[in-house]
Amino acid sequence: MLLGPSLLVSAILFSLGVVGVLLRRNAIVIFMCIELMLNAVNLTFVALSQRLGLDGQVFVFFVMTVAAAEAAVGLAIVIAVYRHRDTVNLQNINLLRG
Amino acid sequence: MTLVAFWVFAGVAIGSALLCITRRSPVASALWLVNTLFSLAAIYVLLDAHFIAAVQVLVYAGAIMVLFLFVIMLLNLGRGGATDIRGPRGMVVAAVAGAVLAGELIVLRLAAPPGQLALPPGQVAEQVAAEGAVRAVAEPLFQGYLVPFEITSVLLLAAIVGAVVLAKRRL
Amino acid sequence: MTELAGSAADRVGLAILLPFLGFLVNGAVAFLRPQAKRLVSVVGVGSVAAAFAVAVAVFLAVLGARPPAPYVHTLWTWIATGDLQVDLALQVDQLSVVMLLVVTGVSSLIHVFSIGYMRDDPGYARYFAYLNLFVAFMVVLVLGASFPVMFIGWEGVGLCSYLLIGFWFEEREKADAGLKAFLVNRIGDFGFLVAMFLIFSHTGTLEFRDVFARAPHALAGGTATAIALFLFMGCVGKSAQIPLYVWLPDAMAGPTPVSALIHAATMVTAGVYLVARCNVLFAMSPTACAVVAGVGALTALFAATIGLKQWDIKKVLAYSTVSQLGYMFVGVGVGAYAAGVFHLVTHAFFKALLFLGAGSVIHVLHRAYHHTHRHADAQDMRNMGGLAAYLPWTSRVMWVATLAIAGIPPLAGFFSKDEILGAAFARGAASPFYYLVWAFGLAAAFLTAFYMARLMLYTFHGPNRTGDLERPHLAEAPWVMTWPLVVLAGLTVLGGALNLPHVGTLHRWLEPVTEASAPYLPTLAPATGVEITLMVLAAAIGVGGIWLATRVLKPAALLTPERAPAETGFAKLLLEKYRVDELYRAVIVRPLVWLARVVLWKGVDAGVIDTAGVNGSAAVARGLGWIGSRLQTGQVGTYVVLFVVGAAAVLAALLRFGKP
Numbered sequence: 011m012l013l014g015p016s017l018l019v020s021a022i023l024f025s026l027g028v029v030g031v032l033l034r035r036n037a038i039v040i041f042m043c044i045e046l047m048l049n050a051v052n053l054t055f056v057a058l059s060q061r062l063g064l065d066g067q068v069f070v071f072f073v074m075t076v077a078a079a080e081a082a083v084g085l086a087i088v089i090a091v092y093r094h095r096d097t098v099n100l101q102n103i104n105l106l107r108g
Numbered sequence: 109m110t111l112v113a114f115w116v117f118a119g120v121a122i123g124s125a126l127l128c129i130t131r132r133s134p135v136a137s138a139l140w141l142v143n144t145l146f147s148l149a150a151i152y153v154l155l156d157a158h159f160i161a162a163v164q165v166l167v168y169a170g171a172i173m174v175l176f177l178f179v180i181m182l183l184n185l186g187r188g189g190a191t192d193i194r195g196p197r198g199m200v201v202a203a204v205a206g207a208v209l210a211g212e213l214i215v216l217r218l219a220a221p222p223g224q225l226a227l228p229p230g231q232v233a234e235q236v237a238a239e240g241a242v243r244a245v246a247e248p249l250f251q252g253y254l255v256p257f258e259i260t261s262v263l264l265l266a267a268i269v270g271a272v273v274l275a276k277r278r279l
Numbered sequence: 280m281t282e283l284a285g286s287a288a289d290r291v292g293l294a295i296l297l298p299f300l301g302f303l304v305n306g307a308v309a310f311l312r313p314q315a316k317r318l319v320s321v322v323g324v325g326s327v328a329a330a331f332a333v334a335v336a337v338f339l340a341v342l343g344a345r346p347p348a349p350y351v352h353t354l355w356t357w358i359a360t361g362d363l364q365v366d367l368a369l370q371v372d373q374l375s376v377v378m379l380l381v382v383t384g385v386s387s388l389i390h391v392f393s394i395g396y397m398r399d400d401p402g403y404a405r406y407f408a409y410l411n412l413f414v415a416f417m418v419v420l421v422l423g424a425s426f427p428v429m430f431i432g433w434e435g436v437g438l439c440s441y442l443l444i445g446f447w448f449e450e451r452e453k454a455d456a457g458l459k460a461f462l463v464n465r466i467g468d469f470g471f472l473v474a475m476f477l478i479f480s481h482t483g484t485l486e487f488r489d490v491f492a493r494a495p496h497a498l499a500g501g502t503a504t505a506i507a508l509f510l511f512m513g514c515v516g517k518s519a520q521i522p523l524y525v526w527l528p529d530a531m532a533g534p535t536p537v538s539a540l541i542h543a544a545t546m547v548t549a550g551v552y553l554v555a556r557c558n559v560l561f562a563m564s565p566t567a568c569a570v571v572a573g574v575g576a577l578t579a580l581f582a583a584t585i586g587l588k589q590w591d592i593k594k595v596l597a598y599s600t601v602s603q604l605g606y607m608f609v610g611v612g613v614g615a616y617a618a619g620v621f622h623l624v625t626h627a628f629f630k631a632l633l634f635l636g637a638g639s640v641i642h643v644l645h646r647a648y649h650h651t652h653r654h655a656d657a658q659d660m661r662n663m664g665g666l667a668a669y670l671p672w673t674s675r676v677m678w679v680a681t682l683a684i685a686g687i688p689p690l691a692g693f694f695s696k697d698e699i700l701g702a703a704f705a706r707g708a709a710s711p712f713y714y715l716v717w718a719f720g721l722a723a724a725f726l727t728a729f730y731m732a733r734l735m736l737y738t739f740h741g742p743n744r745t746g747d748l749e750r751p752h753l754a755e756a757p758w759v760m761t762w763p764l765v766v767l768a769g770l771t772v773l774g775g776a777l778n779l780p781h782v783g784t785l786h787r788w789l790e791p792v793t794e795a796s797a798p799y800l801p802t803l804a805p806a807t808g809v810e811i812t813l814m815v816l817a818a819a820i821g822v823g824g825i826w827l828a829t830r831v832l833k834p835a836a837l838l839t840p841e842r843a844p845a846e847t848g849f850a851k852l853l854l855e856k857y858r859v860d861e862l863y864r865a866v867i868v869r870p871l872v873w874l875a876r877v878v879l880w881k882g883v884d885a886g887v888i889d890t891a892g893v894n895g896s897a898a899v900a901r902g903l904g905w906i907g908s909r910l911q912t913g914q915v916g917t918y919v920v921l922f923v924v925g926a927a928a929v930l931a932a933l934l935r936f937g938k939p
Contacts, residue, residue, distance in 0.1 A: 021213035030129030032202035079267030
């Protein structure tokens, strides 16, 4: 009963996350938008688990774990980059430019 | 009744997300994201995923976002400084891409899940009510998905080590 | 036919192999040790002389066996694909044996002459190599048992002609002359090829005996005409008839023995041989006969007029060759194939003699100019005069040839020319067009006698204009150059015996070859009274031409080229050979060159292919690379956008094509 609306909300949240990633230049804010996307996916899983079985929730569990690990490592990288470049603006982190 | 509650929380979540991505201050963005996460936790409850809702609050809103805020303050990005939102061209690109993606996903959601996989409605709710939320999740987790569970713990260890090493001032 | 198997006829391939080996040896010597002239002389002359011996042996075998049908000796299978089966086979019959004897015999004499003529030339070995190769190809041409094999020889002699005309290629004119010969010949070869395609598509075979056996029922009248005309196109190119004769006067740029061999006795007669060989095809089509005879007669007269006013001794002989070839085509066009071949043989004798004699004269003048270091034209008759006193033998044999070509009995030329004209007159009774042909031939005979007498008068008689310093150096040519001339003179005198009227030895000899065409032709023998009248008339014309020349021309009044006034009026037109070359250059050559240079080279090659194709594809690659490089900004933001775009595309594909 709540499946349809949940999926709709999930879609919108995911798209907002993508817009955020495309819109911002601050690395940390982009990270947060990625977390938003992950949460949207979690919502999808949970909504579908109501129909298809509890395996969905187990998967959400894993997603959260990985999100946590990813956030930790990612922020450590941001700190390291900040130490070298004194900026977290993605425009200035352009060593890949060749 | 549940539907009304759902839409209320959904509205809050979407609104907070919008605000999150448009605030100039990273701290503000972080706080609005926390709001979004809380709303999602409420929605999980409405979807009979009580345990997940609790974990969401504890881990996501409680730990991850705190980590984010710590880093923001560590790097002194709290307030002031130029805006990091892209110019008009970037906005257009972002809007278009987002709209396209949203459209596709909405169309996608119209597809119903395969009939044979669907359980009779309400079965999950009964299971959760009978066993308790924790047990309902724990059983498949430690029985069917034991190997991924163990691997995830290794992953976490790697993440911890990595984070420490990367953030050290001197190796 | 079976009697020839196992006889010398099986060894006929040696007549090709020996000169070809000569070519290889001399070619190797030319590269490795060009000074080894003794070896080259022995190999060069020996190989061709040996080929002549083979020819004689084969002739004796055929003489003994008298086969009614050709004897085909297959060497190996050449082409075997589907319906097309062509073997490398040689055909021994009465006609090919006659041609073989003429080719190898005259070649041998000319090779001997060349030893003396080319003695001082640094390209001695190369010369003999090319000459040997030519003989090999010419023998392939006359012995071929099918059209493709003959075509090998046809093309091969064209190649050797190019190589030998442009023998002194360091001079631009001479190289150009060789190229001109080859290109003009190519136009004719196109006709030959089309004819071959038509023959194959209508008769299913390309072997001579099969084609001629099937022709009467397999070919409709129109097809036979088309085939014959296309074959004749090849003849027009190779045998220098109107309009493709222009290469032959230019071909005089080559050494004189080459002119004697290739452009008088052998290669240019290949066209006549072709028509004689395909007599059935031509006889089946009265149109083709008329075209061949008409073109021949026109060419005979046209070239004779040009010869009236040329000063270069070799050019006079060149136009004379064109004219006499016209006679041969009149003969085979009218249907008198034996007469045409007869004239081919006699012409080989006296024309080779004339060219070699001219070669002796030129050689002597060169030597004299060399001594005094004077740069004058050794071939211009105005520099000659009164040479009979210095070159007595040469002068005598050349007079024999002149009388022959003028048609004075009892020399060979009289009989052959007379038979052709008689046949033309006889066929005129069936279709009056041939009376015109006969009239042209008669007029050409008169002019022939006149210009040949002119040549002799200006060269050998009257006062000597060579120059006081050179005169002491004028002497008879070396004996090695003179005795082949004597042999040829003997053949010229006696050659008439080959086909005396009413005896007709050659005519009967060739009957197995020509009888297939007989049903299509009217009688070609004029009534006896008419015949005698015509003979007397021909002889009178010949005598008259010579007499008129002696009366009208004044060798004493000639001035050397430096002092002679320019020609005017009709004489100028004749001297400039009716400006045909200039016409061709303006109408054909310049547009083609323009087309090639402007349209095809600048337009298509540089413009389209280079710009659009080569440079264009490079530009496209560069453009794509530029686009690719714009994607590598190094900015994470860009990559994220692309990421999202890609994901959206995949999703869209999934939605469109995925299963529900």
